Amino acid sequence: MLDVSNVYKTFNPGTVNEKTALNGVSLTLKDGDFVTVIGGNGAGKSTLLNAVAGVWPVDSGSISIGGADVTRLPEHKRAKYIGRVFQDPMMGTAATMQIEENLALAARRGKGRTLRRGITRDEREGYREVLKILDLGLEDRLTSKVGLLSGGQRQALTLLMATLQKPDLLLLDEHTAALDPKTAAKVLEATERIVQKDKLTTLMITHNMKDAIVHGNRLIMMYEGRIALDIAGEDKKKLTVEDLLARFGQATGSDEADDKLLLG
Amino acid sequence: MAFLTSLLNSMPGAAAQGLAWGVMAIGVYITYRILDVADLTVDGSLGTGAAVCVLLTLNGAPVGVAMACAVLAGLLAGLVTGLLHTACGIPAILSGILTQLALYSVNLRIMGWGTGGGKANLPISVDKYGLLVSARYVRDLALNNPLIPLALFVAVVIAVLYWFFGTELGCALRATGSNGNMARAQGINTNWCKVLGLMVSNALVALAGALLAQYQGFADVNMGRGAIVIGLAAVIIGEVLFSKVFRNFALKLLACAIGAVIYYIVIQFVLRLGLSTDDLKLLTALVVALFLAVPYWKGRYFAKKVIPAGKGGGAHA
Numbered sequence: 001m002l003d004v005s006n007v008y009k010t011f012n013p014g015t016v017n018e019k020t021a022l023n024g025v026s027l028t029l030k031d032g033d034f035v036t037v038i039g040g041n042g043a044g045k046s047t048l049l050n051a052v053a054g055v056w057p058v059d060s061g062s063i064s065i066g067g068a069d070v071t072r073l074p075e076h077k078r079a080k081y082i083g084r085v086f087q088d089p090m091m092g093t094a095a096t097m098q099i100e101e102n103l104a105l106a107a108r109r110g111k112g113r114t115l116r117r118g119i120t121r122d123e124r125e126g127y128r129e130v131l132k133i134l135d136l137g138l139e140d141r142l143t144s145k146v147g148l149l150s151g152g153q154r155q156a157l158t159l160l161m162a163t164l165q166k167p168d169l170l171l172l173d174e175h176t177a178a179l180d181p182k183t184a185a186k187v188l189e190a191t192e193r194i195v196q197k198d199k200l201t202t203l204m205i206t207h208n209m210k211d212a213i214v215h216g217n218r219l220i221m222m223y224e225g226r227i228a229l230d231i232a233g234e235d236k237k238k239l240t241v242e243d244l245l246a247r248f249g250q251a252t253g254s255d256e257a258d259d260k261l262l263l264g
Numbered sequence: 265m266a267f268l269t270s271l272l273n274s275m276p277g278a279a280a281q282g283l284a285w286g287v288m289a290i291g292v293y294i295t296y297r298i299l300d301v302a303d304l305t306v307d308g309s310l311g312t313g314a315a316v317c318v319l320l321t322l323n324g325a326p327v328g329v330a331m332a333c334a335v336l337a338g339l340l341a342g343l344v345t346g347l348l349h350t351a352c353g354i355p356a357i358l359s360g361i362l363t364q365l366a367l368y369s370v371n372l373r374i375m376g377w378g379t380g381g382g383k384a385n386l387p388i389s390v391d392k393y394g395l396l397v398s399a400r401y402v403r404d405l406a407l408n409n410p411l412i413p414l415a416l417f418v419a420v421v422i423a424v425l426y427w428f429f430g431t432e433l434g435c436a437l438r439a440t441g442s443n444g445n446m447a448r449a450q451g452i453n454t455n456w457c458k459v460l461g462l463m464v465s466n467a468l469v470a471l472a473g474a475l476l477a478q479y480q481g482f483a484d485v486n487m488g489r490g491a492i493v494i495g496l497a498a499v500i501i502g503e504v505l506f507s508k509v510f511r512n513f514a515l516k517l518l519a520c521a522i523g524a525v526i527y528y529i530v531i532q533f534v535l536r537l538g539l540s541t542d543d544l545k546l547l548t549a550l551v552v553a554l555f556l557a558v559p560y561w562k563g564r565y566f567a568k569k570v571i572p573a574g575k576g577g578g579a580h581a
Contacts, residue, residue, distance in 0.1 A: 053449070079451030092449065094442035097435075102446075105439050108432055109451045115428075118435035161450070 001201040002029040002169055007051055007061030009225075021047040022058070023225030029169075029201055036212040037205045039222035045205045046087070048222065049171045052203070054078040066168045080110030083162030083200075085155065085175040092158030095147030099138060099157065102146055103127045106161035134160060134190055152183030156190055163194050170195065172204040176211075188215070209241045219244075223252050267536060274532045276402045276411065282528040283414035284397075284475040285494060286521030287421055289502070291468030292495030293520045298429075299441040299461040301349075304360035306469045306495060308367025309341040310488035313470025314477035315374040318388045321478075327396050331474045338470025339463045341367060346459030356458075364488075371485050387482040395478040410479055417475065418521045421468060426514040428464075437461050469495075490545050493552050498524035500555040 009022040021044045029035060039045050051058050052065075054075040062071045065081040086092050093102050104119035104127075124142060131139040134156045138149075146154060155175055162170060172191065176184035192215060195202050206212050212219050219236050221229035221244070228251045231239060288310060295303040313334040320330035341363060348359035372382030390398040397410035428434045439447040440457035447454050469491070477483040502516075502523030510519050535541065 074453075075448045076451050076453045079449055082449075084449045086445070086449075091443070091445050094439045094446050096442045097438060101435060101438075105435055105447075105450050105452070111451070113432040113436045113452065115431045115433055118430050118432050 001031045001033070001066055002027070002052065002203070003062075003064045004028070004048070004052065005062045005064075007048075007063065008059045009047060009051060009056075010059055021225055022051060024061070025222075025226055026061075027220070027227060029203070032199045032201055033218055034195055034200075034202045034216035035204070035218045035220060036216040037203060037220050037222060038207070038209060038212045039228075043222040044225040045222050046173055047225075049084075049173050049203060049205060052169070053082055053084055053171055081168040082171060083109075083165075083167035083169070084171045085158045085162050085173065087174040087177055089151035089154045089158070089178055092161070093146045093154050095145065097146060098143045099131075099146055099149075100124055100127050100142040102157065103130070103161060103164060106164045109165050109167075130160060130164065133194070150183075152179045152187060155179060155183075156187050159187065159191060159194065163198060163200065166198050166200070168201065170200045170202040172202065174205045174207060177207055191215075209244060213239050213241070213244070221248055221251075223248070228252050271533065271536050273403070274536070275529065276409075277399065278528040278532045279525050280397070280399070280402050280410050280414055280479060281476075282498075282525030283411065283418055283521065284472055284479055285498060285528065286418050286472075286524040287475065288469050288472035288491065289495045289498035289520040289524045290418075290421055290425065290517050291465040291472065292492065293499050293517065294425075294461055294465040294468070296496065296499060297441075298438055299458060299465075301356040301441075301458065301462070302360070302492070303342075303345065303462055303465060304357060304492050305341055305345040305363045305367070305462070305466055306360075307488045307491045308364035308371065309338050309466040309469045310473040310476070310491045311371040311483065311485055312337045312341055312367055312374065313473030314483035314487055315371045315386065315473075315485075316470070317474035318386045318477050318483040319374055319377050321393050321395070322386070322388055327394055327478070331396070331471065334470045334474035335467045338467040338473075341470065342463035342466030343459060345466070346462040349462075350455035350458055368485065371483075375483060375485065384485045385482055386484075388478070390478075390481060397475055397479045398481065399479050414475065414479075417471070418518075421471075422514050422517045422521070425517060429513060433460075490548065493545075493548055494524075494527065497527050497548060497552045497555070500552065501526050504555060 004025060004027040007022050007025050008020070010018060010020045012018050023044070025044065025048060037045050037048070050056070052063055054070065054073060058071065062069060064070060065078070068081070070078050070081065084092070094105070100119060104123060107123065127142060128139045136153055136156055138153065138157065146157065149157065159175065176187050179187060188211065191204070194200070202216070204216065213236070217236065218230070218232035219239070220227050229248055288306070292306060295301050316337045317330045317334040320333055321327055345359045345363040348354045348362060349356045354362070369382070372384060375386040376383035388395070390400055396413050399410070401408045402410055429438060436447065436452045437457045437460060439450065439452055440454045441461070444454045447457070473488065476487065499520050500523070502519030505526070506515070506519040506522070510516055531544065534547065539547065
């Protein structure tokens with residue numbers, strides 16, 4: 001479904017702030033794969049997701065989704081294939097617009113925007129039903145401005161928007177990191193439910209190793225702009241945090257990474 | 265008593281000017297409030313609309329056609345600013361300033377059309393041409409009173425925009441202004457939306473220029489100077505006075521037009537009190553600066569302490 005091949009990205013080239021964020025990363029996701037991504041700060045996790053989403057062009061390498069080469073497509077054209085939830089709860093929704101208007105925008109992802117109604121009556125009823133999945137009471141607040149919602153509610157809404165139209169690929173960038181533990185658990189649970197229901201191909205970054213082990217059928221660990229570990233299937237099911245750290249140390253030949261990972 | 269009579273006599277004129285500037289203020293609302301861009305093109309496109317309308321009418325075009333062309337000219341002006349901003353990566357404010365400056369020359373050329381040079385002023389007589397609005401009849405109790413078509417224009421503009429911003433495209437435009445990251449993630453071409461918004465905004469401003477030129481009986485190269493500030497004044501007066509009662513989008517647009525009328529009534533008032541017209545722009549700038557500063561001060565120094573509901577929630581609403 002997703003094919004990232006030998007991608008490089010360097011920020012601020014030629015300056016003192018030069019940083020090679022992606023160093024020839026390659027990754028292939030099969031249809032229905034739910035892959036969790038872990039790694040320390042600056043390992044290139046978010047950069048990898050942004051490269052796939054097309055936030056900026058990559059320096060070299062290629063990216064294709066469902067067989068279509070998207071390497072040169074701008075962000076808004078790739079949106080046709082991709083649902084995204086950001087780390088910052090403010091980033092995924094339009095605060096000055098209503099809940100139903102946000103959903104209507106998401107329902108039209110990847111379609112041409114014309115002079116037809118921005119939201120129809122039938123849609124409204126549909127959204128009421130869809131919002132019930134979240135179990136946050138939002139189904140009774142369709143016309144509330146999203147800016148009035150809490151961070152957790154906004155993040156849950158963003159998740160719903162990202163999956164309202166079944167995406168070929170779902171990108172979750174530490175989407176529970178900015179939430180309190182209880183809300184984070186709730187959003188993560190909703191994520192698991194939606195991903196399972198629609199069998200979505202998913203890339204989920206998390207800073208929580210336990211979450212990374214519990215969720216998904218495959219786990220990758222990034223280090224210095226590359227994939228250092230890739231664990232799938234039965235191997236992943238038996239995995240523990242200690243295992244993970246030990247294998248990471250072997251793979252990279254570094255032990256200082258332990259603290260970095262645990263703290264990051 | 266004489267003061268009151270003269271003030272009262274000036275009211276219809278203030279209302280008419282206010283309504284014409286109301287159309288302009290609605291244009292400013294689109295960029296300033298919906299797109300979240302301060303577009304300075306308007307100082308030039310107001311004059312462009314006026315110049316195109318007067319020139320074409322003088323050359324025998326029906327006034328309706330002349331005004332339609334003025335609107336087209338406004339669309340073009342917005343397109344230029346939009347492309348400078350999106351395709352050339354120039355900050356929005358600077359793009360507007362560049363277009364505005366270029367339009368000064370363009371406006372001189374339009375008004376000097378056929379003379380081989382530029383012209384700073386182009387008069388048009390309501391006696392010889394079938395103008396839609398004229399200051400001459402502003403106190404008449406008759407159908408040719410300019411207040412009627414002006415009010416009609418404001419109403420139609422509000423109706424059309426209300427419809428437009430409810431469409432898929434209009435919603436995409438609002439999302440672009442509200443949160444560009446979200447808009448792009450939902451497949452919206454935010455650059456194109458910005459260009460479109462700037463075009464629509466400047467089309468309205470040019471329409472206002474065409475109305476104003478007819479109303480006052482001339483187009484002038486300096487008539488747009490400070491237009492952005494007057495437009496902002498109208499938007500802000502409207503918001504300060506009506507934001508608590510006017511929730512609906514159409515009413516918010518109406519508040520801009522009412523804000524423009526109030527602005528001109530206040531101007532008449534202070535002029536009658538003896539303020540020199542030379543000092544008007546200073547006064548306008550001060551008033552707008554004050555109104556822009558008040559919400560900031562309120563937030564900064566008089567904010568009630570609120571315990572946030574969730575981490576980071578709602579704070580940026």
